[in-house]
Amino acid sequence: MIVDLFAGPGGWDVGATRLGLDVTGIERDHAACETRRAAGLRTVEGDVRAYGPADFPDATDMIGSPPCQPFSVGGKGRGRAALDTVLELAQRLAERQGIGEALAGFDDERTGLVLEPLRWALEAMDAGRPYRTILLEQVPTVLPVWEALGELLRVEGYSVATGRLSSEEYGVPQTRVRAFLAASLDGEARLPQPTHHRYRKGVTEVQEVFGLKPWISMADAIGWGMTARPALTVAVGTAAGGPDPSCVGGSGARATLYGERDAGRWIDCTRIVDADNLPAYRGGRRDTIRLSVQDAAILQSFPADHPFRGSRTKQFEQIGNAVPCLLAEHVIAAAFGLPLSSGQIAEAA
Known part of the structure; x- marks a missing residue:
């Protein structure tokens, strides 16, 4: 044991x-x-x-x-x-x-x-x-x-x-x-x-070679997001502050996500999610790229049905810390x- x-x-x-x-x-x-x-x-x-x-x-x-x-x-x-x-x-x-x-x-x-x-x-x-x-x-x-x-x-x-x-x-x-x-x-x-x-920055396609498989992109894992690279580290948000727990990384990481989106290496999220998780738009621009609890869990390679408990913030905290x-x-x-x-x-x- x-x-x-x-x-x-x-x-x-x-x-x-x-x-x-x-x-x-x-x-x-x-x-x-x-x-x-x-x-x-x-x-x-x-x-x-x-x-x-x-x-x-x-x-x-x-x-x-x-x-x-x-x-x-x-x-x-x-x-x-x-x-x-x-x-x-x-x-x-x-x-x-x-x-x-x-x-x-x-x-x-x-x-x-x-x-x-x-x-x-x-x-x-x-x-x-x-x-x-x-x-x-x-x-x-x-x-x-x-x-x-x-x-x-x-x-x-x-x-x-x-x-x-x-x-x-x-x-x-x-x-x-x-x-x-x-x-x-x-x-x-x-x-x-x-x-x-x-993952190597600037490399968008990797073939299986020397027994190594291509890295798994964010889009491959959750069906939306970056198509050419894995997600950045899932941020840990807490009641005491820190990055938004529903985002991947902090402001710099979000800028990277926007850059991937603007470069066309992106699949939009078409799944129906609750209102708190809908992408926010201001002046025609998406201001925050948000993940559902299930999205974040999958990016951490948890089973899609892992039964996270507690408030939404506590669930993201658990995922980010794991x-x-x-x-x-x-x-x-x-x-x-x-x-x-x-x-x-x-x-x-």
């Missing part, structure tokens, strides 16, 4: 269940937990910090995606400013020193959550039941943390691989880049090899030595 820390609406878990693996996710956001339950994903609603390996004695492997907002380039950057402190605390944690007081000193309490997977891993080792496989994901700015954690895990006997993976290279119709760590006690750790071409399901499946399959499932991106109805 796999324990998933910071499980969200199930990005990792959908990927794992497609591979026939058993997962239990810990998540404290109530709306995300409701989504998980509606999707049939085993869920513990609570704070990861309140639990440990002893609470999940059947778990043989661990995956996790700590909150990315403190480290995201779209956030306030408090985590990025605190990277040196985080790395120091990781070393102290590996030396089995207490770091509770130091964690309390962060301006954003979520910053220290990036160290929770290490705490869990060390507690499992000290209990004589180390996790066979550890898989972690975060925004690219956290790669130095994963590399530091990797060095600490190597000392404990793990093989470790770290690196950045670009989503469109794994069949996800989105150019989202994430930092991953894969650690294994059972063999050489590795990250998955790409199955699709990486690891793309197909990317997660590739990472898990590589780590566990499993063949990929036959799951495909499902178009919106």
Whole structure:
């Protein structure tokens, strides 16, 4: 059984269940937990910090995606400013020193959550039941943390691989880049090899060559939008501000979308959607390119019928924060030595 820390609406878990693996996710956001339950994903609603390996004695492997907002380039950057402190605390944690007081000193309490997977891993080792496989994901700015954690895990006997993976290279119709760590006690750790071409700016047609398939465009995935490239990263909107959660990316990304549209590399959305999702026009120009919840979910490679719960903003927040399901499946399959499932991106109805 796999324990998933910071499980969200199930990005990792959908990927794992497609591979026939058993997962239990810990998540404290109530709306995300409701989504998980509606999707049939085993869920513990609570704070990861309140639990440990002893609470999940059947778990043989661990995956996790700590909150990315403190480290995201779209956030306030408090985590990025605190990277040196985080790395120091990781070393102290590996030396089995207490770091509770130091964690309390962060301006954003979520910053220290990036160290929770290490705490869990060390507690499992000290209990004589180390996790066979550890898989972690975060925004690219956290790669130095994963590399530091990797060095600490190597000392404990793990093989470790770290690196950045670009989503469109794994069949996800989105150019989202994430930092991953894969650690294994059972063999050489590795990250998955790409199955699709990486998006290249200005290239509109790509043929299958060297065993790599063409990237999947936004229009191919959801039936409208950019025809020559994947979508940009789905933005995370919150009550505290940030990009419009119904858009792809921020203002710069929207300018890219408009550029693709104006260049004729675009299919208009002809599906009937609710009024809140209709494209807005002002002076004959579309001012906002909006996605439905289902559109955004498909761009993250969730099943088209994944039952997101909560307010519309909470649903977009869950989608934007999740690891793309197909990317997660590739990472898990590589780590566990499993063949990929036959799951495909499902178009919106």
